[in-house]
Amino acid sequence: xxxxxxxxxxxxxxxxxxxxxxxxxxxxxxxxxxxxxxxxxxxxxxxxxxxxxxxxxxxxxxxxxxxxxxxxxxxxxxxxxxxxxxxxxxxxxxxxxxxxxxxxxxxxxxxxxxxx
Amino acid sequence: xxxxxxxxxxxxxxxxxxxxxxxxxxxxxxxxxxxxxxxxxxxxxxxxxxxxxxxxxxxxxxxxxxxxxxxxxxxxxxxxxxxxxxxxxxxxxxxxxxxxxxxxxxxxxxx
Numbered sequence: 001x002x003x004x005x006x007x008x009x010x011x012x013x014x015x016x017x018x019x020x021x022x023x024x025x026x027x028x029x030x031x032x033x034x035x036x037x038x039x040x041x042x043x044x045x046x047x048x049x050x051x052x053x054x055x056x057x058x059x060x061x062x063x064x065x066x067x068x069x070x071x072x073x074x075x076x077x078x079x080x081x082x083x084x085x086x087x088x089x090x091x092x093x094x095x096x097x098x099x100x101x102x103x104x105x106x107x108x109x110x111x112x113x114x115x116x
Numbered sequence: 117x118x119x120x121x122x123x124x125x126x127x128x129x130x131x132x133x134x135x136x137x138x139x140x141x142x143x144x145x146x147x148x149x150x151x152x153x154x155x156x157x158x159x160x161x162x163x164x165x166x167x168x169x170x171x172x173x174x175x176x177x178x179x180x181x182x183x184x185x186x187x188x189x190x191x192x193x194x195x196x197x198x199x200x201x202x203x204x205x206x207x208x209x210x211x212x213x214x215x216x217x218x219x220x221x222x223x224x225x226x227x
Contacts, residue, residue, distance in 0.1 A: 042219040043204065056214060091159050103148050103208055103215060107159025
């Protein structure tokens with residue numbers, strides 16, 4: 001398996017523009033997580049899905065952020081309109097609901113977003 | 117106060133030294149404790165996983181959990197320059213798959 005795939009790897013955009021980040025989880029994984037990482041705030045969970053259904057979006061900073069998972073192999077995180085404070089590395093991770101506790105999350109390479 | 121506290125460092129030690137990385141937490145319901153390693157410009161990857169209290173050893177790495185003190189540790193023996201990375205602790209109460217993360221400690225092993 002190729003692991004979690006994210007695109008684009010780097011995104012530079014101007015304030016006010018719409019940004020869409022994409023993620024393909026590992027096949028067979030039924031949990032998908034979107035994180036944001038900054039030096040100041042560390043790794044923050046934004047939202048997570050189970051079987052394509054959003055379970056907890058309390059980490060989404062504001063209405064400018066939205067996430068969808070239309071099927072088991074694809075998810076998007078959209079920021080509209082973008083602001084300079086959204087600059088961060090955005091990670092997608094997936095995990096599988098296996099017998100017994102399993103908390104290993106497999107992370108993608110991240111999307112480095114810069115909003116100018 | 118954060119649920120999980122971790123010193124961000126950086127922690128710089130010479131090659132071959134024993135490294136001790138630590139996290140404290142406040143939620144007594146946490147039962148699952150993990151250490152993730154993150155290399156520069158990469159995503160975190162699971163290094164060690166421990167359930168409840170006790171020790172777990174894997175090669176040069178040892179994870180310890182002291183639930184009475186709400187304190188977890190990761191020890192690295194015979195540290196190598198390739199161990200230079202950011203180490204994040206993460207934990208869960210087990211009711212769902214959501215992890216609570218520490219800030220991460222940046223570790224630098226000097227040759």
